[in-house]
Amino acid sequence: MTERSTGEFAVRLGRAAAVSLVAGTIGGAALLAGEAIAPATGRTRSRNSAWPCVPPSAGPAPRRCDWCCSVTPPRSASAWRRSRRPSAGNWPTCWPRARTAAGCTSPASGSPAPARPTWPPQVARALLGERPDVAVVLIGANDATALRRPADVAAYLGAAVRRLREAGVEVVVGTCPDLGAVRAVAPPLRQVIAWSGRRVARTQTVAVLGRRRHRGRPWRRDRAGLPGRRRHALPRRLPPVRRRLPGLGARPPPGRRGRRCGRLPPLSPFPPG
């Protein structure tokens, strides 16, 4: 009788734990979804009045705000050259030799990796004309809040940085900011976006400083310029190993036995004795 009541208690306890786990998971997901949706809708309502950097208060807007947001990059090369003149009006007078560009976004997640490394058009514009001394790349929060794959984001940034470095430009990159400092986001969601931002920033740091090549690019090109030599390099090294295992692979012709083995003696496919 006691064993039966103990068994029933264990079953009830397990059932209660399972129900609590499911309810907690659903409730947490709903809470995060609610927190993610609520600021977005609130921001959409006030989008027409002030977006994103124009202060709502009356009075003259600070010049620094104009510099950071409202300078749009010219669309053509000739327009870019015209805009470099001081009289173009597109240029803040306090930064006479600086070129600014804004609004660069990485390609959407899930898109196939391009065959050649691509970089944002701002990089090409920055290298147009006189070569700049230093390029400052500031990463925003869109990649982290959209939960894009850090590898894609970092590969895009790394390709841009490598392009600038190949042109002889010093590059300073401000990686994804610490999103945990945004007090407007309620705590559970704030921890999630802080984790996402740290993950993106860590991957970007490694991609900028490391010399890893672009993901879609073949590792090595052969003499004819066709990709995929690396793919053939591995089986060429395999036969010396495969020959040592009886039953694996074809036996090499007798005249070439042991030629590729270096200092190893030629091996017999049959065990001694």
Added chain:
Amino acid sequence: MFAWDRFHPSAEGYAVAAAALLPTVLSALATGQERKTTLVRGEGVRSLPQAAQEAVRHAGTEVSGTQVSGRDRGPAGRWAQLRRRAFFGVGAVPQPGPAADSPTLEGLA
């Protein structure tokens, strides 16, 4: 630090970000004397994944590639150096960990 919408930086926030970036930009503009110095392992020098891990936990940390005994790479990847610079009278923030009083801390004020 934040604008009225509480999501975007305010003018003051952009100024702080620029102040954090400007010493690094000035260092990049300078000739490479500082960057070519060969460092001993331990003076804020980590492998690149470890340096990236530490840098994302402390905002404002500069990570730059460096050499250890004449080599760019170590067993765990490329060598990287962590720096925290000071600007405009703000004192240098001590680095966390055992390299708190390392000579790599520098102030450009």
